[in-house]
Amino acid sequence: MTGERRVEAVVFDYGGVLTGPVRDSIGAWLKADGIEPASFSRTLKAWLSRDAPDSTPIHRLETGKLSAEEFEDLLAAELATVDGGVVNPAGLLGRLFAGMRPDMAMFALAEDLRRLGVKMALLSNSWGNTYPRERIDALFDPVVISGEVGLRKPLAPIYELTLDRLDLPAERAVFVDDAAPNVLGARAVGMRALLHTDAAGTRTALADLIPDLAQLPLSARTQH
Template sequence: MTGERRVDAVVFDYGGVLTGPVRHSIAAWIEADGIEPASFSRTLKAWLSRDAADGTPIHRLETGELSVAEFDALFAAELTTVDGRPVDPVGLLGRLFAGMRPDPAMFALCEELRDLGVRVALLSNSWGNTYPRERIDALLDPVVISGEVGLRKPLAPIYELTLDRLDLPAERVVFVDDAEPNLLGARALGMQALLHTDAAGTRAALAELVPDLPPQPLPAVPQH
């Protein structure tokens, strides 16, 4: 071992961290459905920005208080299309996330960390529980999904619940997310936190905390 390991667990967000960027899926949906981008940006800001009032439709979706169908109807009513057609609410979130795919490099990183004795876990704000559950349940423990526990990032209780399930002190846990407010929530509890932009950057940052982790993926062994 080349140095002292500084974490005992890594907690990953799902959308935009263990998957490709969510913005790519959103951009494809906006184009396919003919959504006026300004109406989407305006609604997202009103419902999810740092100064949004508590209890917006997104907050209630994330904590499971709103069903996906109820949210889809509220969301569609706020959106406009470039040609003036009404937005079809049926399956709206499904279309928005249709292009989101698991990132093989990040799942491989999770497996490497686990093989090194580092615990890997999931902490995700749910927008409809569109998760590959068999895959993540086999790899990540605990799996904390906002809609299942009635709590949401970046509020403290969901981080406290995750730490309780890990049974580890906050300073021995690092949280990886692609949204700065969620990192601030983790740091407020004493957790370490890393902003995810891509798999290579996150791997390199984690290699500083887990010295046995190679900062770059090992080359695949050719099959003969």
């Protein structure tokens, strides 16, 4: 870290970082509902890729301009089933996220960082899904949810809002996300950013930036 400014905050994404991979939950939903995977992939690309036009249904959902129910109707209309049936829009997002489970190793990492005096923040794009607010509010401050602030990753304003709430310059914060565009968005505003793949790799990468993390006794890492 010679010549680098000290890291004072770590900002975590939620889905796919503090939980298991989102793709696993999506895969289970596609199978359970008999959805043709290609129809979902095609819609996701059209609505979420870097080349997607502004204000797609996903963009509007993430910024709170489209309700979950309205989005479910739009998404269901784009999907096909393997048996040619109609996709039921009611509760579709709930089924899509039903397989999401907390990654206890990542929550332990967040708790260890907080114990070291590092500021902890959460920055998440919402798809109308619910968050374990009691748990995350106790661990993260600020908690920035796209649908609540009307902004979304990977656009600069939501990172800048998070930094403003942390009261820190960008170079003092590290952002952790499982989506490469969001990592690039954070770097574009001057934050250091890590692409998350698993808890062990993220802990190691953060320990390179926050040496005290590597010095924690083993018990502090496992008693969670």
